[in-house]
Amino acid sequence: MYRLGCNKLAPVARRQAGLFSRMGHTTATTKLFIDGQFVESQATEWIDVHNPATQEVVTRVPKTTAGELEEAAKSAQSAFGEWSRTSIMRRQKLMLDLQHAIRANTDALAESIVREQGKVLSDAHGDIMRGLQVVDSMAGIPEYMLGTRLEVAADMDTYTVREPLGVVAGICPFNFPAMMPLWMLPVALVTGNTLLLKPSERDPGAAMILAQLCADVGVPRGVVNVVHGVHETVDFLTSDARIKAVSFVGGNAAGKHVYERATQHGKRCQANLGAKNHAVVLPDANREFTLNSISGAAFGAAGQRCMALSVAVFVGSAGEWIPDLVERARGLRVDGGMEKGADLGPMISPGALHRASELVQSAVDAGASLLLDGRGVRVEKYPRGNFLGPTVLDHVTADMKCYQEEVFGPVLSCVHVGTLEEALALVNANPYGNGASVFTQSGACARRFQTEVNAGQVGVNVPIPVPLPMFSFTGNKGSFLGDTNFYGRSGVNFYTQLKTITSLWRKEDAKVDGQSAVHMPTLH
Template identity: 40%
Template sequence: MQTQRKAFDVRNFVGGEWVEANGQQTEAVYNPATGEVIAKTPLSTKEDVERAVGAAEAAFSGWSATPVTQRARVLFRFKMLLEEHFEELRDLVTLENGKDAKDAAGEVRRGIEVVEFACGMPSLMMGETVRDVASGIDNVSWRYPLGVVAAIVPFNFPCMIPLWTMPVAVGAGNTYLLKPSERTPLCSKRLVELFVEAGVPEGVVNLVNGAHETVNAILEHPRVKAVSFVGSQPVAEHVYKTGTASGKRVQALAGAKNSMIVLPDAVLEKAVPNIVSSAYGNAGERCLAGSVLVAVGEKEAQDRVVEKVREAASSMKVGAGYEEGSELTPLIRDSHRQKVRSYVDLGEKEGAEVVLDGREVRREEGFFFGPTILDGVTGEMRVAREEIFGPVLSVVRVDTLEEAVAFTNGSPFGNACSIYTENGAAVRYWREHVEAGMLGVNIGVAAPMAFFPFNGVKNSFYGDLHATGKDGVRFFTENKVEVVRYLSEPASGEAVRLPQEAGA
């Protein structure tokens, strides 16, 4: 049990100062493991967003003109500070999100990897050249920052996802506005403090807390050039449509319903722990969670994998992230726990069999939900098609790999898909035909490294350029393409003289 602590102070950061929000309303921030209120997030208004955009706009001319090598040095210092405060950031993730120390540490590490990638901004900002595209004419492209850009981030990765955009956007020469989830504002606050300590100038990085009004004010603001969003599918669609209607560049990473296809030749003693980790890690609150197990083959093979997964899941320790050995941590809110429960009830009503039931967890405090398995799920059921975002695994049984791929492709989402097999031909067929942007072979969470794009497709992504990797750099920059010709030429055999030399 964690001891009672003093509530955290949550404010906005505008123009280099921590300031009170204009809005009077707040939202409680809970420790999901205990239900204790640990902070109150101010719900900022349109006026708060206007002040932050003004500060960012005022800082843009100076920051964009700062040599990219100097901007990279700030990122190197930022990376060093993140390493020095690694355990503090890990514990903040556990406190406000609820995930266990191992998952929280992994989140912080993956965020730092994006900073490491952005430290290479001098190379990433390189344009392209071709000489003599015609006689005496060269073609050059230059990469420029956009201006004021914004990121709207979710509760489930409060440290990693701000770092998907902050170092890339700022390293490329933009000025930046961060809108954290109102449910998890503490990591964002600390990241901004460390970035300021690293030497980022006033107004380059700003933070505005809030909810719907704040989001819409960012989306509709005429001087915000680009918006990056991560969250649920309905909100992602709203962000994309509203932002693009206002003339912005938008990337909106949305929901998921990821299949894990298990073939009869899968090495189950190694695959099952990976499957369980994918389905139940972070209480299933991640867009790369494997939420559907597609068991392929004869009934005996299907039964074998389902039973082994059930045995492994049923032995998981349900507990707070700070408790030793906890494997299944709490959901973010009680309201979300009730939503997850309603989906299990629905699946049962639709005809699925609850072979592992997590609806009743013997913990008086916090927002816990036990590992749950729904067997006999079919493609027509809502629990097979809709994102539950909790520790619920739906089992679909099919005879062939072709049927497994067809089921997966019937989903409106296309974030990720995994396959468990040692058959290279099967992997190749699956890779060529499955409709998902991130693929895992014997890997249940197919998260790409920071120098690759986070590559959801279909209703899992709205936009053209994905987050992270070179896509992220392209998203936060614009090209200018120049065609160059000089009309004067020196006389034959005459040395070329510069203007100041000619007048000497």
């Protein structure tokens, strides 16, 4: 077993993770990870992964065969018994080791993200760091797993313990190739479950590197398995009887399908879906800070975040700030992900670019003012890239298609209202509920907003209020299906079930026998 490292070993990390195997093709193929080994798929159908900046085919991803899916599930089921009985201290130690391994290999992970997903390098590192924070928090798993105890009668105790569910599945989106697997993998594993992970077929490289790192730090064979594909793979993960729970992050149609199918088959399911996040700007807000915050939150990552700030609601005279916001957006640099100083890179695919461009045009056709049109952006070095520059629409109304649908691109819709009451009504009427923010220097207005707004995550002078993993990701309304949220204590609850035990040990039966042990006990 080799040790992964930083820059000079990054290509080794990717090759060992299966990204550069060949099957008589000139293009690399991505392997499966089954029972602790990278396996060349016997698939007859493959999906090309394109570099969004160049359209170069980076790798080919298999549509995992039925037999391979069966082998992965069988491996996870076989591994569960011993893994679930592994001590909490041993699982905690593996989280600490995984934490170190990820930190040592952030360059390899980030380069994979840039190449396959299109993020700029700094944002790719942010993707990894936010996922790593979940690993960090799960290193504190003993506290999360503590039960309760009460002496309910003489010599009789009732207490609870948390136990793992069994085999669980994770289905990840394209927009966070490292963070989304790390929302699922560490929480599932440290609580004693085994995992079938399906990364996005558009950018699987980061997940494959994470699988290699799990193997390197000593996660037993079968505890983590990685499969690929689209509809058939998803249907297997949501219906196979061995799988007890499914975590999903992605779009509305797929998420509803996953949730309905999983729950119909008796599984737990947590599903994060679409979003339409609002920032309400009051006239008393700090102007420079607010405009900088909105610009970064709206256009960073090319708008391909479920928590991207896609609607700015200007209250009263705050609307006079919009020209300054446009100038900030105009100054952002669109480029390939590896270029120094790039603020945003390409969108994931030509289809995503086309859809976002059409939604911009639909707004113009419906009467919105196009203050900044990013559809014409050109990046000289990457003439074939899926580039959409920062785009600002003004005088958008709630009946426009660009407002009703998630654009998932670097497009900001500006809405004008007269009062905070109107702003709250607008946000609360929207079917999505991931996040909402308010920018103000008034404590009273902030308090009213955070109390009355119907969104799962609220920011006060914070544009993207994603909570750190000691809390949980708490989207609501149409942005979430399920009962228990991702990571933090909610995540631990999702991947475990309570067992309640009542025991009677009578005093009169107590006997003392044998020799006392004087050595320090050892945990295994």
